[in-house]
Amino acid sequence: MRLLLTIVLVAVTAPAFAQEEACAPQDEGESMANHRLLRQLSLDLFGRIPTMEEWNRLEMGASIDEDILPGMFESEEYFARVREQHRALVWGSLGNIQNIDSGNARLARLGSTDTWRVGNMRRGYRGASTVECLDQPQPAGAYDAQGYPQPIEIITGAEAERIGCDPADGRNGSEPPQCRREGYVMVAPYWDPANPIKVCAFDAQDLETDASGQSCAPRNGSRTCGCGPNLDQCLPSGNSVANLAIRRALEEEPARIFEAVIRDGRSYMEAFTTQESYVNGASAHYYDHLSGIANPEAGGQVTYDPLMGSLQDTAFLDETWRPVQRPADHAGVLTTLGYLLRFASNRSRANRFYTAFRCEPFVPPAEGLPEDTSEVPDPNLRERTGCASCHGQLEVVSAAWGRWRGNGTHGFLNDELLDAMAPRDRCTECGLDGQRNCSAYCNAYFVTGDNSALGMVEAWDGYPLSRAYLSDAEAAAINAGPSSLVDEPDEVRRVASCAVRTAAERLFGRTLTTDESVSWVAEMTDAFEADGFDYSAMVERIVSSEIYRTVR
Numbered sequence: 001m002r003l004l005l006t007i008v009l010v011a012v013t014a015p016a017f018a019q020e021e022a023c024a025p026q027d028e029g030e031s032m033a034n035h036r037l038l039r040q041l042s043l044d045l046f047g048r049i050p051t052m053e054e055w056n057r058l059e060m061g062a063s064i065d066e067d068i069l070p071g072m073f074e075s076e077e078y079f080a081r082v083r084e085q086h087r088a089l090v091w092g093s094l095g096n097i098q099n100i101d102s103g104n105a106r107l108a109r110l111g112s113t114d115t116w117r118v119g120n121m122r123r124g125y126r127g128a129s130t131v132e133c134l135d136q137p138q139p140a141g142a143y144d145a146q147g148y149p150q151p152i153e154i155i156t157g158a159e160a161e162r163i164g165c166d167p168a169d170g171r172n173g174s175e176p177p178q179c180r181r182e183g184y185v186m187v188a189p190y191w192d193p194a195n196p197i198k199v200c201a202f203d204a205q206d207l208e209t210d211a212s213g214q215s216c217a218p219r220n221g222s223r224t225c226g227c228g229p230n231l232d233q234c235l236p237s238g239n240s241v242a243n244l245a246i247r248r249a250l251e252e253e254p255a256r257i258f259e260a261v262i263r264d265g266r267s268y269m270e271a272f273t274t275q276e277s278y279v280n281g282a283s284a285h286y287y288d289h290l291s292g293i294a295n296p297e298a299g300g301q302v303t304y305d306p307l308m309g310s311l312q313d314t315a316f317l318d319e320t321w322r323p324v325q326r327p328a329d330h331a332g333v334l335t336t337l338g339y340l341l342r343f344a345s346n347r348s349r350a351n352r353f354y355t356a357f358r359c360e361p362f363v364p365p366a367e368g369l370p371e372d373t374s375e376v377p378d379p380n381l382r383e384r385t386g387c388a389s390c391h392g393q394l395e396v397v398s399a400a401w402g403r404w405r406g407n408g409t410h411g412f413l414n415d416e417l418l419d420a421m422a423p424r425d426r427c428t429e430c431g432l433d434g435q436r437n438c439s440a441y442c443n444a445y446f447v448t449g450d451n452s453a454l455g456m457v458e459a460w461d462g463y464p465l466s467r468a469y470l471s472d473a474e475a476a477a478i479n480a481g482p483s484s485l486v487d488e489p490d491e492v493r494r495v496a497s498c499a500v501r502t503a504a505e506r507l508f509g510r511t512l513t514t515d516e517s518v519s520w521v522a523e524m525t526d527a528f529e530a531d532g533f534d535y536s537a538m539v540e541r542i543v544s545s546e547i548y549r550t551v552r
Helices: 002-023 029-046 052-059 064-072 076-089 119-126 157-162 241-263 268-272 281-290 337-342 346-357 388-401 440-445 472-480 482-486 489-508 514-530 535-543 546-551
Strands: 106-109 115-118 153-155 179-181 184-187 197-200 276-279 322-325
Touching: 029 052, 029 064, 029 076, 029 535, 052 064, 064 535, 076 241, 106 119, 115 119, 119 179, 153 157, 241 268, 241 276, 241 281, 241 337, 241 535, 268 482, 268 489, 276 281, 337 346, 346 388, 346 482, 346 489, 388 472, 388 482, 472 482, 482 489, 489 514, 489 535, 489 546, 514 535
Parallel strands: 115 197
Antiparallel strands: 106 115, 153 179, 184 197, 276 322
């Protein structure tokens, strides 16, 4: 037994000594260090390990810094990685955004059938919100002289009263209740022209003008306007091919701007000021046909234009990205529709910019907010107890988006619709003395008697909401727009320093130390500025630094 125990101990302990010797610190040699460095660079810049071809280049004596690294910044994989990282910075996901269409143009299947229709136009088309089209073809002769489809079944009498049909004339009670039902037509939809679908004839209309002579593009809510040729002016709801393609394109647009600026070696600051953007087939179709919202403001139909310039006609599913020149009011990624939809309020737009691109998030004091003992909280958040630490600056910064619509709609408020420095007469008196008669437009963008109940003071009645409580100098940001956030040397320096910090922490895989945050970041920012804010040159400098080469 004693002999057996000895043998077992020898068998167990001998490999342990060998393991300790193998794990002892060793000089891995230049070859091994280069292999580790290439792997690290490939993971950080491409998101993958090196290929055998890349390993072989190293084995054949290629220098990482002189032969391999410069070429990595010209690779399409690097630019794909740039898009991915910047899409994350702007939180580029529209998955929970419901209103990317223009409200009254949402196509959906009719129950479990294969027929499509615009659900909220049923009353306008057929006389009741519960009445659908018939599951039979619309006869070729069932159209009037103007091309408007005629019903092939009319519901009257007790049945019409039971289901709540509107008066036959659609306006008052002078005619008996009546509902109208039409059939379907086959349409080749823009998102899949090779496979026609059944669409209720009223919704499939492609007339250029409605019965009153008003243009049907964009949709104006008239029952004599349909979805247009190939259903161009309607968007299928849910996870349809068209809906998902448009969402992906709008999410991608800001990242494409970053990529273009970085690919060209232009100043990184141009990503926040350029009027150039990028569209593919899906987003071009969206901007051209689906983004306009008709609204009876400023005396007549006003289309809230996303200001996208001239768009080339191209196939909806064309994935090629091409540049488009936008008007001067645009400001790079900060006025892309993806950014404006993702951050629906001006405060959230400003907060994301400061958090992601200045590394200065708005956070409450560490000791917490003081108690507000006032009888009525101050409506001016810059003065309200406990709010000034954030809103003292946030209110001024958010004014930069004062001309851009939010909270469920989108587009630009031009001079006709909003004067940043003066009250709007039609929005000044409405809602006073308890008369709640302000339009939704006035309440959304101006201080009115209605929303004064929320604490706004009479001195600001009729002024843009974004103007209230700001000095004239501060309110100038409304007209200047978001590009004004990087038009001063100190602002540029802060954005540049944040870009260095963000890139370094991602590449190091950790937060920077206090010393690195002060001296090293300042040194790298100086070099970044000297290079004309060339982003790739800055990243190359980081991965060539001693910290990067020893951090992992």
